[in-house]
Amino acid sequence: ENSTPIATRERTVDGFVREFLRELNFGQGVDLSRASVNDQYLAMARTVRHYLMVRWLETLRRQGELQAKSVAYLSAEFLLGRQLDNALLASGLEDIVEEGLSSLGIDLATLRDAEVEPGLGNGGLGRLAACFIDSLATMNVPCIGYGIRYEYGIFQQTFVDGWQVEKPDDWLALGSPWEFPHPEAAVRVNFGGSVEQYQADDGVVRRRWVPGWSVLAVPYNYMVPGFENGRVNTLRLWSAQATHAFDLAIFNSGDYAEAVRAQTFAENITKVLYPEDSTPQGKELRLQQQYFFVAASLKNFIDEVLPEGFDLHNLPDRINFQLNDTHPVIAIPELMRILVDEKGWDWDDAWSVTSKCFAYTCHTLLPEALEVWPVDLLGRLLPRHLEIIYRINDAFLAELRQEYPDDELRVRRMSIIAEYPVRAVRMAYLATVAGTKVNGVAELHSQLLRDKVLNDFSEYYPDKFTNVTNGVTPRRFVRLANPALSGLITEAIGDGWVTDLDKLSGLEPLAEDAEFRRRFREIKLHNKHRIADVLATRDGTVVNPDTMFDVMVKRLHEYKRQTLKLLHIVSLYEQVTSGRLDIGSVTPRTFAFGAKAAPGYLLAKQIIGLINAVGRTINEDPALEGRLSVVFPANYNVTLAETLIPAADLSEQISLAGKEASGTGNMKFMLNGALTIGTDDGANVEIRRLVGDEHFFLFGLTEPEVEQLVDRGYHPSAYYETNASLRRALDLIASGAFSNGDRAVFEPIVSNLLHEDRFLALADFQAYIDAQARVDAAYADPEQWTRSAVLNVARGGFFSSDRSMRDYIDRIWHTPPVPPA
Numbered sequence: 001e002n003s004t005p006i007a008t009r010e011r012t013v014d015g016f017v018r019e020f021l022r023e024l025n026f027g028q029g030v031d032l033s034r035a036s037v038n039d040q041y042l043a044m045a046r047t048v049r050h051y052l053m054v055r056w057l058e059t060l061r062r063q064g065e066l067q068a069k070s071v072a073y074l075s076a077e078f079l080l081g082r083q084l085d086n087a088l089l090a091s092g093l094e095d096i097v098e099e100g101l102s103s104l105g106i107d108l109a110t111l112r113d114a115e116v117e118p119g120l121g122n123g124g125l126g127r128l129a130a131c132f133i134d135s136l137a138t139m140n141v142p143c144i145g146y147g148i149r150y151e152y153g154i155f156q157q158t159f160v161d162g163w164q165v166e167k168p169d170d171w172l173a174l175g176s177p178w179e180f181p182h183p184e185a186a187v188r189v190n191f192g193g194s195v196e197q198y199q200a201d202d203g204v205v206r207r208r209w210v211p212g213w214s215v216l217a218v219p220y221n222y223m224v225p226g227f228e229n230g231r232v233n234t235l236r237l238w239s240a241q242a243t244h245a246f247d248l249a250i251f252n253s254g255d256y257a258e259a260v261r262a263q264t265f266a267e268n269i270t271k272v273l274y275p276e277d278s279t280p281q282g283k284e285l286r287l288q289q290q291y292f293f294v295a296a297s298l299k300n301f302i303d304e305v306l307p308e309g310f311d312l313h314n315l316p317d318r319i320n321f322q323l324n325d326t327h328p329v330i331a332i333p334e335l336m337r338i339l340v341d342e343k344g345w346d347w348d349d350a351w352s353v354t355s356k357c358f359a360y361t362c363h364t365l366l367p368e369a370l371e372v373w374p375v376d377l378l379g380r381l382l383p384r385h386l387e388i389i390y391r392i393n394d395a396f397l398a399e400l401r402q403e404y405p406d407d408e409l410r411v412r413r414m415s416i417i418a419e420y421p422v423r424a425v426r427m428a429y430l431a432t433v434a435g436t437k438v439n440g441v442a443e444l445h446s447q448l449l450r451d452k453v454l455n456d457f458s459e460y461y462p463d464k465f466t467n468v469t470n471g472v473t474p475r476r477f478v479r480l481a482n483p484a485l486s487g488l489i490t491e492a493i494g495d496g497w498v499t500d501l502d503k504l505s506g507l508e509p510l511a512e513d514a515e516f517r518r519r520f521r522e523i524k525l526h527n528k529h530r531i532a533d534v535l536a537t538r539d540g541t542v543v544n545p546d547t548m549f550d551v552m553v554k555r556l557h558e559y560k561r562q563t564l565k566l567l568h569i570v571s572l573y574e575q576v577t578s579g580r581l582d583i584g585s586v587t588p589r590t591f592a593f594g595a596k597a598a599p600g601y602l603l604a605k606q607i608i609g610l611i612n613a614v615g616r617t618i619n620e621d622p623a624l625e626g627r628l629s630v631v632f633p634a635n636y637n638v639t640l641a642e643t644l645i646p647a648a649d650l651s652e653q654i655s656l657a658g659k660e661a662s663g664t665g666n667m668k669f670m671l672n673g674a675l676t677i678g679t680d681d682g683a684n685v686e687i688r689r690l691v692g693d694e695h696f697f698l699f700g701l702t703e704p705e706v707e708q709l710v711d712r713g714y715h716p717s718a719y720y721e722t723n724a725s726l727r728r729a730l731d732l733i734a735s736g737a738f739s740n741g742d743r744a745v746f747e748p749i750v751s752n753l754l755h756e757d758r759f760l761a762l763a764d765f766q767a768y769i770d771a772q773a774r775v776d777a778a779y780a781d782p783e784q785w786t787r788s789a790v791l792n793v794a795r796g797g798f799f800s801s802d803r804s805m806r807d808y809i810d811r812i813w814h815t816p817p818v819p820p821a
């Protein structure tokens with residue numbers, strides 16, 4: 001057929017070498033002898049991309065033909081991580097490429113390391129989106145990811161004297177070989193202005209938006225290759241560009257500089273990722289980002305993805321818009337606006353379609369993290385959308401008054417519009433009213449959503465609420481991140497586990513196999529050496545692979561309780577240096593931290609300062625004989641996670657019960673053979689249930705106990721008064737021992753813990769210390785420890801994001817996989 005493109009690239013070493021050199025010469029314009037590592041990397045990336053291209057075009061063609069039901073995953077963040085390795089794995093080119101490059105005297109590892117990861121997300125939520133689109137592609141489910149192409153991703157973290165200093169993440173500077181810009185397909189996105197009444201052709205009086213300004217949204221397409229299945233889905237990220245239309249007048253008036261300024265204003269919209277991942281500030285630019293990508297995505301889907309002449313009454317049969325948290329929720333009034341204002345539909349028809357197209361995933365339990373937009377701001381930026389939201393709310397409140405005629409208090413509680421402290425739109429409520437389903441991200445979290453955060457709604461809409469426990473992609477976080485373990489697993493049970501992670505259960509009997517355990521330990525040690533090499537090269541840091549690797553990596557947040565971990569470390573140090581504990585009896589440990597703090601979150605930044613200060617003191621103190629050390633590599637990101645997690649013995653998941661929605665790092669550790677020390681929180685609950693109590697170090701208050709304690713009045717100072725080792729640890733920090741005697745430096749942390757301690761670190765201190773003693777005892781028996789580690793892997797199959805996707809499909813989307821042609 002005519003439209004069938006270009007021949008498949010020859011999948012041989014020679015074929016690859018030819019393609020690679022061609023890219024180097026004709027794409028980069030250099031010959032091999034003069035090519036920089038970056039030239040080679042870019043040529044390499046483009047070569048691999050070419051191998052995937054036929055499959056991509058074929059996937060798109062088939063989708064156009066079949067018009068199967070799709071998922072549109074709307075997310076303000078996609079934390080993709082490096083692309084090269086994943087593309088090589090998915091396309092099955094690893095061996096050919098390795099051999100081809102080495103025949104040219106090039107080391108594949110060097111090229112891998114030249115890639116700057118696209119950090120277009122903050123943490124868990126953004127990485128989850130990346131795992132999900134990987135799984136959907138691998139499972140042959142039609143999906144488009146829609147998001148934002150930030151020019152600057154999550155900031156680069158540096159430490160200056162141990163304090164976090166942020167640098168812009170200029171990830172595009174050296175080229176961006178994985179994206180396909182389509183400026184010709186740009187769509188206009190409007191903002192501001194007013195709403196007017198007018199008489200339509202049919203004589204009906206209608207309302208319409210008269211925007212005040214607009215920008216262009218330029219799509220950049222990324223390949224999302226499935227694992228060895230020939231499918232390549234699409235991720236479409238939008239970039240803002242000035243339209244020129246409005247500044248022409250200024251231009252003509254002769255104010256050239258002003259005209260150019262207007263452009264940079266428009267282009268600010270996708271300039272930078274907001275680095276806060278909770279307690280969002282109601283920043284206008286953030287709302288602009290949200291509407292910008294959502295409006296462009298809906299328009300793109302309706303005008304370009306759907307076939308010409310598609311009857312939008314059938315939209316719910318063709319698409320599920322999955323809302324990744326409330327960030328894209330403005331899509332709901334946008335679809336209403338399109339149907340009512342642009343297509344001229346009746347309100348009720350439009351609502352009937354709109355209320356079948358969206359589903360909402362909630363990722364938090366912290367009340368302060370729930371997004372609300374003040375109506376004055378929203379009305380200024382999106383006046384017609386505000387009207388539509390009011391009308392949705394009016395209808396909803398009328399419905400509620402029918403159901404609860406004598407309970408006006410409840411009706412007001414459930415209003416989409418909050419009246420206090422300012423009149424504002426509660427985006428989670430809007431999503432719940434309009435969505436077909438609302439899901440939490442782990443069993444406990446979904447239960448708490450039903451029982452607390454959205455309790456009124458779960459009573460009113462009992463069938464809307466469901467759970468889908470998060471998962472992680474085994475391709476990136478086991479197969480690629482841990483090649484040694486992957487080899488051992490494949491040797492034992494074959495390679496089917498990569499796409500069917502439940503097969504890991506086949507490893508269970510091998511927990512009893514001494515030779516298998518020996519090799520498992522050998523691999524863990526190898527992975528420790530691997531991270532030690534990376535840290536030595538990166539930072540000049542020395543870590544001892546012959547120690548227990550105790551790892552806590554995640555965003556810095558009070559509720560995650562990095563300070564609790566720190567109190568454990570300081571307490572050990574205090575006991576040793578005061579002579580109450582013999583260093584010879586202490587299990588040698590390397591404590592590893594990785595954490596970025598939101599730049600405006602001052603207490604979090606102080607905690608980073610304290611971790612580094614404690615680390616410096618401990619690492620330099622000869623009294624510890626090198627048996628305890630702290631490493632805190634700056635700029636923890638997906639790339640670093642991929643070498644750090646496989647080296648871990650102990651996974652720290654110590655959030656206050658009821659605060660961590662799920663966690664996904666916990667799953668990555670489990671699948672790489674670390675044991676968890678953790679609270680009864682988020683997905684830890686499910687991890688422990690699956691692996692069994694004997695192989696998990698549980699500690700701390702449960703969620704109901706937390707609630708009780710807080711209701712009765714929590715007094716952290718009482719724990720300080722009554723627990724001597726806690727007191728000594730806190731006193732040591734307060735004394736200036738880690739700040740050259742300056743007591744003022746860490747005073748805010750100490751006094752926060754003593755007088756506020758919102759997340760009950762002091763209440764859980766002793767339980768945590770006791771659990772760490774159990775860890776030491778278990779670690780002292782390497783055979784038993786390894787048994788547990790093997791069982792963690794064998795029982796971790798549930799945490800594949802493939803399983804999460806099956807759950808979304810069964811419970812929410814009802815989108816059958818589309819088998820390859």
Ligand code: 26Q
Nearest residue numbers: 124125128276277280363441660661662663664
């Ligand atoms: C919102 C408005 C304005 C500015 C920023 C934000 C914003 C950005 C990112 C709010 C929240 C986030 C990210 C939240 C997040 O990552 N949550 C985590 O999601 C994971 C995946 O479900 C869970 O495993 C974690 O428990 C949860 O904390």
